[in-house]
Amino acid sequence: MSLTSVNLWETVKKQYFFKLKANIDAFSSLIGIQLLALLFSFGGVGSVGMGGGNFSINIKYYSADLVIGFTLIWAFVTAIVITTKPYRNHDFTFVTNRLSSSLSNILYLLTASIVGSITAILAGNLLKILAHILLDDQIYSFNTGLQELVMGIGVTILYVFFVTSIGYFIGTLVQESKLFIILIPVLFFGILFLEASMQKEPFLINVFKFYGMESTLFLFIIKVIVTVAVFFTAAISILNRMEVRR
Amino acid sequence: MQIADWIESEILNGHFESDGKVYSQYQLAEMYTINPATAAKGLNLLVDENILYKKRGLGMFVSGDAKEIIINKRKNQTLKRLVRELVLEANRLQISEIELIEMIKVANDQEAEQ
Amino acid sequence: MRVIECTDLTKTYLRKNVLDKLSFSIEENKITGLIGRNGVGKTTLLKIIAGFIKETSGQVKVFSERPYNSLNVSINSIFVDDQMSFPPAIPLGEILTVAGNFYPNWDRELAKGLFDYFSFDPKSYHNRLSKGKTSTFNMIIGLASRCPLTIFDEPTTGMDAAVRKDFYRALLKDYIAYPRTIILSSHHLDEIEDLLEDVLLIKDGKKHFQMSISELKEWAIGLKGTTEEVLNFSDGKEILFKEYFGLNTMYAVVKNDFSEPLLNKAHLVGVEILPVQSSDLCVYLTSETKGGIDDVFNKR
Numbered sequence: 333m334s335l336t337s338v339n340l341w342e343t344v345k346k347q348y349f350f351k352l353k354a355n356i357d358a359f360s361s362l363i364g365i366q367l368l369a370l371l372f373s374f375g376g377v378g379s380v381g382m383g384g385g386n387f388s389i390n391i392k393y394y395s396a397d398l399v400i401g402f403t404l405i406w407a408f409v410t411a412i413v414i415t416t417k418p419y420r421n422h423d424f425t426f427v428t429n430r431l432s433s434s435l436s437n438i439l440y441l442l443t444a445s446i447v448g449s450i451t452a453i454l455a456g457n458l459l460k461i462l463a464h465i466l467l468d469d470q471i472y473s474f475n476t477g478l479q480e481l482v483m484g485i486g487v488t489i490l491y492v493f494f495v496t497s498i499g500y501f502i503g504t505l506v507q508e509s510k511l512f513i514i515l516i517p518v519l520f521f522g523i524l525f526l527e528a529s530m531q532k533e534p535f536l537i538n539v540f541k542f543y544g545m546e547s548t549l550f551l552f553i554i555k556v557i558v559t560v561a562v563f564f565t566a567a568i569s570i571l572n573r574m575e576v577r578r
Numbered sequence: 579m580q581i582a583d584w585i586e587s588e589i590l591n592g593h594f595e596s597d598g599k600v601y602s603q604y605q606l607a608e609m610y611t612i613n614p615a616t617a618a619k620g621l622n623l624l625v626d627e628n629i630l631y632k633k634r635g636l637g638m639f640v641s642g643d644a645k646e647i648i649i650n651k652r653k654n655q656t657l658k659r660l661v662r663e664l665v666l667e668a669n670r671l672q673i674s675e676i677e678l679i680e681m682i683k684v685a686n687d688q689e690a691e692q
Numbered sequence: 693m694r695v696i697e698c699t700d701l702t703k704t705y706l707r708k709n710v711l712d713k714l715s716f717s718i719e720e721n722k723i724t725g726l727i728g729r730n731g732v733g734k735t736t737l738l739k740i741i742a743g744f745i746k747e748t749s750g751q752v753k754v755f756s757e758r759p760y761n762s763l764n765v766s767i768n769s770i771f772v773d774d775q776m777s778f779p780p781a782i783p784l785g786e787i788l789t790v791a792g793n794f795y796p797n798w799d800r801e802l803a804k805g806l807f808d809y810f811s812f813d814p815k816s817y818h819n820r821l822s823k824g825k826t827s828t829f830n831m832i833i834g835l836a837s838r839c840p841l842t843i844f845d846e847p848t849t850g851m852d853a854a855v856r857k858d859f860y861r862a863l864l865k866d867y868i869a870y871p872r873t874i875i876l877s878s879h880h881l882d883e884i885e886d887l888l889e890d891v892l893l894i895k896d897g898k899k900h901f902q903m904s905i906s907e908l909k910e911w912a913i914g915l916k917g918t919t920e921e922v923l924n925f926s927d928g929k930e931i932l933f934k935e936y937f938g939l940n941t942m943y944a945v946v947k948n949d950f951s952e953p954l955l956n957k958a959h960l961v962g963v964e965i966l967p968v969q970s971s972d973l974c975v976y977l978t979s980e981t982k983g984g985i986d987d988v989f990n991k992r
Contacts, residue, residue: 356781
């Protein structure tokens with residue numbers, strides 16, 4: 333029987349479509365989570381009221397922030413889940429190596445990030461429309477043209493993808509050793525408390541400033557992409573050494 | 579070798595004619611759910627005993643004196659073994675050689691009468 | 693051509709050598725039976741060949757490549773056992789399609805034919821199958837993928853006798869039509885021996901022997917007769933197995949290097965010469981102790 337030779341990207345492509353099909357449930361849970369977030373947001377995320385005499389003004393802020401927040405958590409969990417044993421084993425039932433397995437996972441997470449971000453941003457707009465129709469609120473929206481909408485989606489995608497890379501890396505560490513389940517939270521909160529007790533500015537603030545306060549879009553994109561690449565590369569190099577189905 | 583025995587029997591009862599083609603190793607393998615290599619060994623055994631002959635690219639064929647060879651072989655193997663066992667049992671029962679030959683003669687006569 | 697070549701292959705788990713300097717090779721398009729007692733490292737060996745796990749030391753080559761992380765090995769081989777895992781979200785019918793996307797030689801008609809013959813429901817799910825059905829389904833994937841190297845690790849786990857028979861027949865028919873290298877590991881050598889061309893027997897993580905099944909069948913003989921005579925004829929030979937019957941009858945299994953006249957002589961003094969089933973022989977050869985189960989009770 334003659335041998336077939338195969339190239340990496342062809343395999344990755346097949347695995348990617350396989351994963352979309354196999355992990356379709358993740359997308360239904362995304363819808364559930366975003367609907368839940370919408371419900372929570374329906375009261376408005378903040379409101380200012382004033383009145384006097386025979387008038388009263390009530391200003392409510394509606395935003396998709398909560399939806400985006402929930403989407404980030406969803407993305408984080410999804411990324412961790414696909415590093416677990418059953419998911420790795422599914423790959424090894426068919427054609428794979430560890431690199432193609434991770435690359436297709438990353439493509440899948442990118443897809444999840446794109447879908448999650450688009451639905452999250454659109455959900456924000458939906459919220460405003462619903463508030464207008466159902467609550468009869470008058471909308472004074474910031475000018476959201478198509479360009480801003482697209483940019484909003486783009487930036488959200490970067491954030492969500494960023495979170496998946498952290499999730500994938502942490503998930504991989506946990507697969508390497510279950511000790512990390514304890515170690516990571518201990519390290520995370522330990523440093524927070526330590527810094528608090530030393531009256532230092534928490535590093536999280538710095539991290540937030542480094543990414544979130546970046547005013548140049550281009551630099552922001554570079555920063556996120558580099559970080560994402562670092563996390564994924566680290567995860568791949570750990571996974572490359574990992575045995576399956578032992 | 580069961581395959582060889584089976585083909586021998588088929589030749590004896592005329593299922594395979596002289597110079598007729600016998601089954602290939604693959605056909606035998608399928609018929610008996612055995613590995614084709616095992617079937618080939620069975621066929622080669624018969625070739626070694628001149629019961630079958632090979633025609634290059636065409637397969638295995640029954641040789642002209644296949645029946646005789648098989649009959650002779652079975653005579654030598656089966657009958658000799660039976661006789662040995664007979665002698666052995668006779669020894670155990672302390673039956674003399676003459677007595678044993680006499681018994682064989684009687685049995686042979688009885689068979690002839692029938 | 694050699695499909696698999698192992699040299700001094702060693703695998704260590706928790707400082708114990710599961711495989712210990714194992715060296716062997718497997719030729720192309722042969723069906724080889726991997727035989728050995730439980731826990732001698734058969735599955736470990738097969739998983740190294742499939743590239744699932746890493747060798748600790750030594751060398752392993754499959755299609756002239758190290759299998760670990762090799763895409764070429766992965767696409768040209770399949771490892772089938774009852775632990776094969778499939779995504780719970782994909783129904784059985786679609787799994788066949790997915791497998792067809794991955795494996796270049798996939799035979800859709802064969803897969804569908806076997807799928808219907810064993811009455812699987814395309815809308816059912818893999819994790820809801822019974823043990824026997826799981827093995828049957830995995831076997832279908834293994835056969836229909838038609839990989840140049842097909843590995844079945846205890847493929848008949850949980851299958852009933854009828855399905856096992858069907859499986860062996862399906863395997864052989866497809867092998868005849870599309871010859872490929874197949875490794876079958878099984879506890880039931882007696883069931884699979886007719887399918888095999890070669891046998892690789894592993895003991896304590898080492899190769900005990902590798903030979904063709906026809907050699908194995910004639911490798912040993914059993915002597916049965918009076919204890920005195922049997923001992924006499926097996927003198928100077930290693931007795932692989934012995935058993936006593938009644939007052940003074942003994943059965944001994946020894947390597948068959950007797951000459952024809954010697955066998956006749958044995959026969960004449962009343963020693964029966966019996967063929968030894970290859971599955972029994974493998975049990976004798978791989979026994980951990982020299983005695984048998986009776987010794988446990990005799991000591992009390």
